[in-house]
Amino acid sequence: MFDAHKQDAGKASFETFERIESEVRSYARSFPAVFTSAKGSRIFDQSGRSYVDFLSGCSTLNYGHNHPKMKQALVDYLMQDGVAHTMDMYSVAKAQFLEAFDKHILRPRGMDYRLQFPGPTGANAVEAAIKLARKVTGRTNVIAFTNGFHGCTLGALSLTGNGHHRGGAGVELTGVTRMPYDKYFGDGVDTAEQIEKMLEDASGGVDAPAAIILETIQGEGGLNAASAKWLQKIEKIARDNGALLIVDDIQAGCGRSGSFFSFEEMGIKPDIVTMAKSLSGMGLPMALVLLKPELDEWKPGEHNGTFRGNCHAFITARVAIEEFWANDDFEDELKLKAKKIRTRLESFVKTFPDHINRVKGRGVMLGIEVANPEMTSEIVKASFERGLIIETAGPDDEVVKLLTPLNIADEDLEAGLNILGDALQAVYTDASLQAAE
């Protein structure tokens, strides 16, 4: 029987993974440890060492690891033989989630969406969203953006800008037109205006789009945060051209931006929203497509999947909503948290003006862009050695990205930021010394 606290340190060796698991594994290479347990902002390896977690499963653990109330609800459910797997049959667990989502998320925000449970991954939610958009509009073309990331299944991959991932397709990725994101060509160029011109030109060569899909803050793409003005213009372009607006809120949603949805404060009303990652609250696979009721042209079972009724996730997701989103307290707390992190990151920019360009991001989705992208792996390594798990983002991995649990305790936040500061100091002093030699 598993006993996290009594693991023989030598039991699980790297050799097991290297021998049996595919070379495709990647985070394991940055964080060479075998992890056992985790609680809140801390994760433990089998030697008992603890790490502050500024990765949070790429924004999947916004409420930290093993939140006690979610954990307890799941244990209770298990002990009562709550049904775990239901395809898309009705279950009490799903009903309770639906009602909680409706009551605490949609209604207070004046939103009217139907909920579709696709397969329990973000990529699957994106696949369902573009399928629906194409089906409803009878068009094929979907406009996606530079540096956008939407997943690795074929439909999602066709929307993804990243060449490393696209290269894995082995087949032509069709049906998508890539356009420049906000400020992609610098502050002086209004890319929305350019998109508008190409779409309205009868010989612009861009087929009438079924949808425009975007992240309001590009997570994998390097923490590019679109302005409200640009988003509103894109929404207008979509409406004017008969296209649906899809917001992929998989990474930036569930509070990461400072509000539940990343688009709430941006003045736009997407037709479809995709969600996943932190939805279940404790890292269990779950995904969701929100669609305006009038778009619900799905035939029964037209987009299906075995695990779309993951009741364990419904249980913890409901607890997450009730615990964090039943009133405004958590959102208020997020603003303070965001400010604290940003202030500290700006101090890093000041300390290393030659090495760190600027703070990027929005809400509690922040990071620093460094001058020399080759240094970020050094920073990640130096941080890990000091007990911090943190990752990079951007086309050249030029951004060190902080995705702390949103409810991280002040002392853990402080500890993590201190480690990051130390790591920067070590890397850049070292670099400066080498350069000086």
Add this chain to the structure above:
Amino acid sequence: MFDAHKQDAGKASFETFERIESEVRSYARSFPAVFTSAKGSRIFDQSGRSYVDFLSGCSTLNYGHNHPKMKQALVDYLMQDGVAHTMDMYSVAKAQFLEAFDKHILRPRGMDYRLQFPGPTGANAVEAAIKLARKVTGRTNVIAFTNGFHGCTLGALSLTGNGHHRGGAGVELTGVTRMPYDKYFGDGVDTAEQIEKMLEDASGGVDAPAAIILETIQGEGGLNAASAKWLQKIEKIARDNGALLIVDDIQAGCGRSGSFFSFEEMGIKPDIVTMAKSLSGMGLPMALVLLKPELDEWKPGEHNGTFRGNCHAFITARVAIEEFWANDDFEDELKLKAKKIRTRLESFVKTFPDHINRVKGRGVMLGIEVANPEMTSEIVKASFERGLIIETAGPDDEVVKLLTPLNIADEDLEAGLNILGDALQAVYTDASLQAAE
């Protein structure tokens, strides 16, 4: 807090689902009840009524609902704050699963595969498999079969024969050549020979394939079971033409065919195997791609996904392997179970010779093909009313498919078969009476 046994019968109403959930829901329409808990072969609705489960989550619950040992292991893991979500970082839970799979599944069968954890759905495993095949061979075309079903994300959907699902794509599904499955044109036509001719003809118009992907028993396609001879010929065709052989064992694997892999007794050695559904043992999302070591050309992170490190599933999956596959007992039991079911189904054919054509399938994946497909929804309905959950398959839903838990207790099996017999009696007597009028 959730209390499965104390649900107020009126609490979760159909109205909740009809108001908030998308029209895409489908099983819920066949089985109009709100389920709460489940144990072994039985599932309970909120009114306390119990149903024998011959659906088993479409072969996701091969060991029944909430198997006590799996459940206990998961509760223990939770109570110790075992890490739930790890992306693809190393965890003790994963190490233990890897070693168990290697020790009890691969090594006793003399198999040498690397394990890749894609996103935790079958579709994602299929997506990864064809990506890899295209990448490794530098070719695009994948040969798939009539009545094949491989999932609903775009890459998997392109392989899927079902027109209802394909119609949802809204975009051209490319890169796939559809070929006739074994006995598709009747017993007298060797479709493998036809495929061979088309591939070897310089003007056959079928581009050199990256892979041939097949299910050895087509689950959704209507329980078509390929012969060993045909499978061996297809394997040879793949080898002769430089293509990889991919077996999609998502529905037929994990014991459903009578052995762990559905292809074990067929005399073939696939290059890639996709698994999901019953892998985790109790319905938790988990998927796996097995690939021959020499094919492991993935670059780190080239195919990734947030939930590919679902540790809860690793825990229960390990228990499933240790409990059922550490020795031959379970396989022996499966043979008896299969025989018992087949015998009873054949008795139905004899009883209703005008209405039921024949028994279809292999192993514990069996069903009856009826003469008039329009009757199967009646049979499903009549079964449900009598306390049995069972579904249909085949292009015209002409097959009533039995996917009982593999470890179903004899009394539940008997009860379920009796209900099915009663339902057939009711439907066909009724039909005969109407016809006689």
Add this chain to the structure above:
Amino acid sequence: MFDAHKQDAGKASFETFERIESEVRSYARSFPAVFTSAKGSRIFDQSGRSYVDFLSGCSTLNYGHNHPKMKQALVDYLMQDGVAHTMDMYSVAKAQFLEAFDKHILRPRGMDYRLQFPGPTGANAVEAAIKLARKVTGRTNVIAFTNGFHGCTLGALSLTGNGHHRGGAGVELTGVTRMPYDKYFGDGVDTAEQIEKMLEDASGGVDAPAAIILETIQGEGGLNAASAKWLQKIEKIARDNGALLIVDDIQAGCGRSGSFFSFEEMGIKPDIVTMAKSLSGMGLPMALVLLKPELDEWKPGEHNGTFRGNCHAFITARVAIEEFWANDDFEDELKLKAKKIRTRLESFVKTFPDHINRVKGRGVMLGIEVANPEMTSEIVKASFERGLIIETAGPDDEVVKLLTPLNIADEDLEAGLNILGDALQAVYTDASLQAAE
């Protein structure tokens, strides 16, 4: 000024072509001579040597080279400054062609088609045909056949079975399903029945077709002649499935099959017919799409092209129709010609039973299939050395194909067949001797 008869034999050297022209040239490699003039069934090289022409520009010169009446009409037109190039404006030359085609071709056959002039190549006619079929039906998929050849532009190429040509595409060829042609799997297998089954199976995985396109006799594919019964069944399948039937009559049309259209005697009524090659009568570029009036949904200019109003070709095409198709004499003559050629080819089969399998083809589109495809290039070479131009066909170039001018004089036909007989004798005696050594 050009003087065909006074060419300095040394003037045009192979070196010119080898230095300046692309490696893509191909017939030039089989027939190493520089040609100057041609008349009837004879073509002359710059050394004054004459060759019997059994190639006829791949059925482009059905009435022989420089037919005196066509030539004279064109010279007259030129001398009067008849407009040569008109885009798609109205010209007297086009009006006269239209009326002649209507009067002598369509009306006597009880056919009702609109004429579209695409760009003046067969490929362009095929491109227009499938565009129209897709546009009219709103579907994408087109069914084409093994060993079909329809051209080298991207749309036409996607329909073409030949791997050598497809390999040049450099891009995935989509939107086409390849099916087995009549007798592709031998006499015992009804491939039309197989196609029907796949189309009618809801999980057959073949998307509803916009069109079925076929040649009634596959020229490049090796002189495979479909039976009337098969063609009628394919027509019925098209109708039953809401697809258009397109006959590509580019090579087999204009009398080659024994009647003007190759499908006349087959009992089918295609919705669209593509024509080119011998349409202009003396080798000038011209192509035509015939479409049923109710399909004429083209918007003005929707499919255009610079050279679709090639008036020189209209002039000679009109003469060809008036000269050969104003009454039945020519068709009667074709039957005799066909019989004569077939008889002689059958004598070859008898003479070389170990080397020549059988006579293939229909009408005046005949050839011999040899046992060892590697010998056909020897036969072509030995023929050329003896003064005969003849080519091969079939996926492995296993067929020696005779495309004589349809109006070839008896003495030229005799001469050509004698040369072919001598060449066979030389090649197979030689081969037998070598084998005997």
Add this chain to the structure above:
Amino acid sequence: MFDAHKQDAGKASFETFERIESEVRSYARSFPAVFTSAKGSRIFDQSGRSYVDFLSGCSTLNYGHNHPKMKQALVDYLMQDGVAHTMDMYSVAKAQFLEAFDKHILRPRGMDYRLQFPGPTGANAVEAAIKLARKVTGRTNVIAFTNGFHGCTLGALSLTGNGHHRGGAGVELTGVTRMPYDKYFGDGVDTAEQIEKMLEDASGGVDAPAAIILETIQGEGGLNAASAKWLQKIEKIARDNGALLIVDDIQAGCGRSGSFFSFEEMGIKPDIVTMAKSLSGMGLPMALVLLKPELDEWKPGEHNGTFRGNCHAFITARVAIEEFWANDDFEDELKLKAKKIRTRLESFVKTFPDHINRVKGRGVMLGIEVANPEMTSEIVKASFERGLIIETAGPDDEVVKLLTPLNIADEDLEAGLNILGDALQAVYTDASLQAAE
């Protein structure tokens, strides 16, 4: 027998075309007359009326209609039974063309290209060019531009920006990325820089291109003339990214730009050049692909076509080269001609400042952009009524385009420009009067 000068005026009626020809005809609708003969810059209808031809077959008749030397050479060739159709066999006619092109076009310009004869249409040349680029680079993506026009066969159409034409495809047009042409977003935006950024960004989402294809002056797109600086930057981007640069010189080549190739004075050296239209000199179908010798990876016959050896066109094409391009006289004359036209067009701008925005184009490829696109069809109509054939261009048909024969006699040029002036006067005075009412 045809007698252009003795046509019975009533003989060819519109009814013939309306009854028999497809609705796809388009120029015929703008120029409602039945044409018989043509000479130089004049074209005659069957009533004997003559029109000044400012359309020139969309730049296909750069040397006017029925140039006496070309006509005579063709008549001589015909009278000597010169071979008309040779597939890609060697002919004296082709040899003489090759040597003339090499001697008078390539060598004086220090250019080293191999010549490929694709099917005799511009679209076919474009198809061959992109096939070759994809084949040589092993990549799929081709970058094309807003407002580019490259033809209507599927491969060429995928490169074409025009939505009207693209809409006819009925199938997804893949493998192409559309980018903004020079000054597409106005003078202040350097679109080449934007393209460079998207290509160099690892997450820009634009797959590595096989080629960049462009017209240096966009004919159908509205006479947009790219600057030398932009073209040079695009060439550099192509080189830096391993892509081939293809110049489509079908409309702007053969002297239209003021030099033989439109790119000669732009400081770029394309890897591949496509030509057609005026190549044959008198409107006969002929096309050409020029490719750098090191790119000549074609296998024999890999891209073929029945009419790629149109000897009539070779004869007239050789005469055209010898007559116009053997020395610099013609190019000098073009500069004067261009100046004369531009001056007159600028006077129109001054005369109608509210109605005509500006003169567009380069060389002898000029036009006027009007303020209200709806007026251009009026201008075309008013011109035709007064004896001038002229067409429109641009996404909204907002440009009146002048494509006079390059060797147009001064009096015809004057006459045509006067008619255009009168037509403008009539249309805009009329419009002003109406507006004033």
